Amino acid sequence: MTQFWTRIIVALTVLLGVNYIAWRWMASLNWDAWWIAVPLVAAETYSLIDVMLFGLTVWNLKLRKPPPRAPDDATVDVFITTYDEPLDLVMTTAQAAKNIGHPHSTWILDDGDRAEMRQLAEANGIGYVTRGEDWANMPRHAKAGNLNNALMITQGEFLLILDADQVPEPKILERTLGYFNNSRVALVQTPQYFINVPDDDPLGSQAPLFYGPIQQGKDGWNAAFFCGSNALLRREALMQLGLVGYVKETERNVRRALAASRSALKKARRSADAGNPLVAQMLDDVEAATDEGRRQLDAGFSLSEITYRVGRQVDQAVRTLVEADFSALQADLEEIATMELASVGEAGVPVVAGDAVERMSGRAWSPLGALESVHALLDAISVERNKEAQPVMPLATISVTEDMATAMRLHALGWQSVYHHEILAYGLAPEDLKTMLTQRLRWAQGTIQVMLRENPLVQRGLSWGQRLMYFSTMWSYLSGFTAVVYFAAPIIYLVLGILPVSSLSPDFFSRFIPFMVANQLLFQVAGHGIKTWRGQQYSLALFPTWIKACTTAARNVWFGRPLGFAVTPKARQSGGPSWSLIQPQITVAALLVLALVVGVARLAAGLSEPIGTLVNVGWVVFDLAVMSILLRAATYRGFVPEERKADAV
Amino acid sequence: MQFSYELKDSYAEVKGAGRLNMVSAPKLREVVAEVVAGGASRVVVNLEDTVFMDSSGLGALIGCLKAARQAGGDLRISGVQAQVKMVLELTNMDRVLTSYPTAEAAFGDD
Numbered sequence: 001m002t003q004f005w006t007r008i009i010v011a012l013t014v015l016l017g018v019n020y021i022a023w024r025w026m027a028s029l030n031w032d033a034w035w036i037a038v039p040l041v042a043a044e045t046y047s048l049i050d051v052m053l054f055g056l057t058v059w060n061l062k063l064r065k066p067p068p069r070a071p072d073d074a075t076v077d078v079f080i081t082t083y084d085e086p087l088d089l090v091m092t093t094a095q096a097a098k099n100i101g102h103p104h105s106t107w108i109l110d111d112g113d114r115a116e117m118r119q120l121a122e123a124n125g126i127g128y129v130t131r132g133e134d135w136a137n138m139p140r141h142a143k144a145g146n147l148n149n150a151l152m153i154t155q156g157e158f159l160l161i162l163d164a165d166q167v168p169e170p171k172i173l174e175r176t177l178g179y180f181n182n183s184r185v186a187l188v189q190t191p192q193y194f195i196n197v198p199d200d201d202p203l204g205s206q207a208p209l210f211y212g213p214i215q216q217g218k219d220g221w222n223a224a225f226f227c228g229s230n231a232l233l234r235r236e237a238l239m240q241l242g243l244v245g246y247v248k249e250t251e252r253n254v255r256r257a258l259a260a261s262r263s264a265l266k267k268a269r270r271s272a273d274a275g276n277p278l279v280a281q282m283l284d285d286v287e288a289a290t291d292e293g294r295r296q297l298d299a300g301f302s303l304s305e306i307t308y309r310v311g312r313q314v315d316q317a318v319r320t321l322v323e324a325d326f327s328a329l330q331a332d333l334e335e336i337a338t339m340e341l342a343s344v345g346e347a348g349v350p351v352v353a354g355d356a357v358e359r360m361s362g363r364a365w366s367p368l369g370a371l372e373s374v375h376a377l378l379d380a381i382s383v384e385r386n387k388e389a390q391p392v393m394p395l396a397t398i399s400v401t402e403d404m405a406t407a408m409r410l411h412a413l414g415w416q417s418v419y420h421h422e423i424l425a426y427g428l429a430p431e432d433l434k435t436m437l438t439q440r441l442r443w444a445q446g447t448i449q450v451m452l453r454e455n456p457l458v459q460r461g462l463s464w465g466q467r468l469m470y471f472s473t474m475w476s477y478l479s480g481f482t483a484v485v486y487f488a489a490p491i492i493y494l495v496l497g498i499l500p501v502s503s504l505s506p507d508f509f510s511r512f513i514p515f516m517v518a519n520q521l522l523f524q525v526a527g528h529g530i531k532t533w534r535g536q537q538y539s540l541a542l543f544p545t546w547i548k549a550c551t552t553a554a555r556n557v558w559f560g561r562p563l564g565f566a567v568t569p570k571a572r573q574s575g576g577p578s579w580s581l582i583q584p585q586i587t588v589a590a591l592l593v594l595a596l597v598v599g600v601a602r603l604a605a606g607l608s609e610p611i612g613t614l615v616n617v618g619w620v621v622f623d624l625a626v627m628s629i630l631l632r633a634a635t636y637r638g639f640v641p642e643e644r645k646a647d648a649v
Numbered sequence: 650m651q652f653s654y655e656l657k658d659s660y661a662e663v664k665g666a667g668r669l670n671m672v673s674a675p676k677l678r679e680v681v682a683e684v685v686a687g688g689a690s691r692v693v694v695n696l697e698d699t700v701f702m703d704s705s706g707l708g709a710l711i712g713c714l715k716a717a718r719q720a721g722g723d724l725r726i727s728g729v730q731a732q733v734k735m736v737l738e739l740t741n742m743d744r745v746l747t748s749y750p751t752a753e754a755a756f757g758d759d
Contacts, residue, residue: 271672279671321671325704326740332708332715333745339718356740360704365736367703370670 002528003061009525010055013518017048020511030502037500040489043482050479051519053472058213058526060220060465064420067178074177076104077156081146081229082164083111087120089428090164094126097162102173107154111146129153131389138389143228144402147395151238159238163229165428166192172424176232179418186237186415187407189215190230190422194429196639202632203436204538205429208530215419217526221465224419225473226407229427237415241406242394244413250303250383257380258297261290268371278324285317286374293381307383314378318368319361326352326360398453400563401446405454408470412461431638433578433630437545440538444477444549445556445563452557479539480546487543487588487623490616494599497608504611537629544584582630589627592620650699652680660756661689666698669706669733677706681713681724690722693755696748697728702736710746725755 021044030037078097082090090108097106107127110117121128129150131140141148147161158180162168176188191211197203218224226233265287269280293310297303330352337349359365369375384391396405407417430436456462456470492498501508523532555561579586596617603613650673652665661684669677677694684692694710696702702710710726717724729737729748737743749755 276675322704325708329708329711332711336715336718350741350744353739353741359739360707360736365701365703365732367671367705369701369703370668370672370705 002525006058006061006522006526009518009522010059013515013522014052014055016511016515016518017051020515021045021048023507023511024501028501028503028508030498030500033498033500036485036489036492036498039485040500043485046478046482050472050476051522053468053475054214054526055522056465056468057217057221057472058522059217061213061216061526062220062419063216064219064418067176067418067420068181070102070174070177070181072103074102074158074180075156076102076158076160076173076177076232077150077154078104078106078160078162078168079109079147079150079154080107080162080164081109081111081143082117083143083146085164087114087117090117091120091124093162093164093167094121094124096167096170097160098124098126099170100160100168100173101170102177104160104173105154105156107150109146109150111140111143127154135389138387139397140389141393141397142400142402144393144395144397144406145389147402148242148390148393148397151235151394152390152392157235159233159235161229161231161233162425163427166229166425167427168230168425173232175422175424176418176420179420180232180234182416184414184416185418186234186410187224187226187417188232188420189224189227189417190420190424191215192227192230193423193426195426196428196431198639200632201534202629202636203430203433204534204629205436207535209527209532209535212421212530213526213528216421218469219417219419221469222416222463223411223466223469224407224417226403226410226417228401228403230425231403234415237410237413238394238406239392240413241396241409242392245396245409246392247303253380254293254303254307254383255297257377258290258294261287261294261377264373264377265290267373271371271373278321282317282321282368283371283374285320286314286368286378289313289317290377290381304383307381310381311378314368315361318366319357321367322357322361325367326357399446399449400442401450404447404470404473405450408450408454408456408459408462411466412459414461432636433581433633436633437542437581440542441545441549444546445553447474447477448550448553449557450474452554476539477546477549480543480550483540483543483546486540487592490619490623491591491595493608493612493616494595494602494620497602499612504615534629537626540623540626541585541630544582578634582634585627585630589624592623596620650676652676654680654684656689657752660691660693660752661687662693662695662752664695664698668701669696669699669709670701670703671705674705674709677709678712678716682716685716685720685722690717690720691756692717692722692724693749693752694724694726695728695752696726696730696733699733700730702733707736707740707742711742714746725749727752727755 021041024041024044029041078100080090080093080097090110094106094108100106105127107129108117108121109129110121111131113130118128118130131146131149135145135149139145151159158177160168160173172190176190179185179188192207193211194205197205215224265283269283289310292313293306296306296309333351334349368378394406395402396409399405411417430439450456451471451474456467456474459467462470489500492500552561552563556563599608599613599617599620602608603610650665650667650669652663652673654661654663663677663680663684665673665677667673681692681694692713694713710724714724724746725748726746727749728751734743734748737746737748749757
């Protein structure tokens with residue numbers, strides 16, 4: 001029944017939205033002020049698409065029944081990931097994890113490699129995992145690397161992943177494991193809920209809309225997201241992901257290397273002793289080997305076969321060269337020996353040791369090493385992943401938020417996911433603005449990275465529903481740019497009297513108001529009474545964070561620049577109100593207030609008309625109401641539990 | 650790898666920093682040939698800054714030894730580093746080319 005009404009309202013909203021935006025593009029633009037008119041209509045179009053994607057999400061809202069009982073012999077590893085969180089916080093979670101009902105083993109994955117943590121874990125009978133020597137001088141891939149490392153050491157069929165602060169309920173496995181009775185299910189995500197957040201949630205930590213209608217809607221499209229913690233994964237699915245990724249990556253590298261082999265060899269011919277016929281011969285041999293490899297790759301030979309053959313032919317060419325070097329050397333020695341002027345040794349002519357050819361032809365000492373371009377080429381034509389600690393990386397490492405990319409790849413391989421709408425773990429949210437902003441920035445950066453590296457709209461293996469569900473989340477992170485326009489438009493009208501719309505006629509209101517009403521109704525019905533205002537406020541008010549996320553992620557993906565990545569600290573940062581963190585918002589708020597004063601003055605002076613002023617004053621008041629949350633956030637002193645507050649009175 | 654040489658009282662010292670390999674070996678032959686042609690047949694190749702040598706590099710050293718001997722002199726090496734030392738031992742060439750701690754010490758005895 002609810003679904004029926006939700007769909008009606010979705011259809012209505014989309015219809016009214018298209019009606020409004022189409023009219024805006026075709027009949028309402030004030031071309032004299034195109035520099036604000038076009039950005040504004042573009043921003044509005046962005047918002048309409050955002051609403052349409054939200055409508056699509058809730059269209060298929062899935063309310064699941066409890067799963068069947070899981071087999072008693074299903075083996076589970078519980079992973080608690082930590083980097084530098086306080087030891088007692090990690091141990092609280094670990095003890096709770098140990099008390100989980102279904103048989104399992106509990107592991108602390110300590111990326112901080114802390115001796116005290118190891119001792120505490122061992123003293124309490126909890127497994128302890130840290131990175132081994134393989135990881136020295138290799139990319140660490142943060143949390144994804146930490147989990148991948150643990151996956152190679154443990155054996156459970158299923159994994160429950162918990163952040164260090166997420167204290168699980170004993171029943172967490174009993175309530176969720178049964179979903180895996182369906183052998184295609186690879187992921188079960190449960191909500192993230194925070195206990196250190198007051199009712200008014202000043203930092204917008206709880207995400208009731210996301211861990212509710214949005215995840216339930218995505219679930220309806222078989223696109224429930226993996227959110228990094230409070231989730232169960234099927235090991236087999238992750239391993240398949242790792243293997244598929246490894247094969248793909250290797251093939252890509254070998255293909256690229258073979259394709260580039262001609263130019264690499266050309267370069268080598270220029271740098272090497274071109275006159276030396278032996279060197280020229282060796283390079284010819286290498287070229288013949290790589291040409292053959294390329295032909296075999298196109299003919300569909302296996303990678304291991306190709307790389308092995310190319311390797312052997314190259315080794316043979318190198319060996320020939322070394323042998324030639326040695327025979328020339330031997331000839332020199334004999335000539336020296338025949339000279340009367342000096343004798344080289346007591347026991348006749350010295351002879352180059354027999355096994356020296358072998359050793360001097362080996363990878364490390366080969367004369368080929370002198371030709372860097374060829375050396376790099378041959379390194380790439382191999383099936384070992386030389387630049388990674390472990391060749392198989394089950395959890396995606398293309399983004400700082402490994403979870404989204406991993407889930408997307410699982411979905412593309414045809415695995416199913418489940419969103420289980422029941423709070424089964426209780427965590428700690430950031431308690432200060434700075435930490436919260438760092439966390440939001442990281443999520444946004446990670447999402448944009450995935451969008452730029454593996455655009456969901458073109459991923460093979462995903463259904464269109466799944467593609468749009470991933471795209472929807474990415475799209476919503478682009479809102480920072482539109483927020484700037486939404487702040488600028490009313491300021492421009494109130495201060496300069498320039499209206500981006502050709503007129504605020506009944507035509508405008510008759511299209512705009514019904515759309516806005518339907519829009520609000522949609523959020524009310526889809527959210528069935530959930531408080532969504534805090535989320536709406538932050539999605540607009542944090543516009544500098546969203547913009548920064550987009551620009552830094554784009555620079556990172558396209559130009560290889562670092563993100564300036566930081567792990568979210570779990571302990572509260574000390575210090576007073578943090579105004580400096582929200583300087584752009586303070587500036588915008590000041591401009592909005594100034595615009596209000598100027599706008600009213602202009603109206604009084606008869607310079608602008610009442611309806612335009614009224615609409616824009618209303619708009620400014622809305623913008624200020626949205627941003628007012630930052631006032632509360634910047635002065636928030638952290639969570640005080642109810643009892644403690646009572647004591648203080 | 651670039652080579653340079655310096656004429657001392659009783660010998661010429663040839664120096665090069667980097668890797669004595671297939672690419673740089675011909676240059677060493679040229680430099681030593683030039684030194685020997687200039688009349689200095691007692692040559693020390695100072696290897697203190699040579700971090701790596703392959704079979705071509707070793708061939709060049711022996712070739713240079715031959716050139717020096719043919720001119721009536723000798724070629725000695727000094728300041729041998731770890732990898733080069735291993736190559737010399739592995740190939741038995743440490744019996745042909747004795748290494749001295751310093752360039753001065755190489756012709757110190759005669």
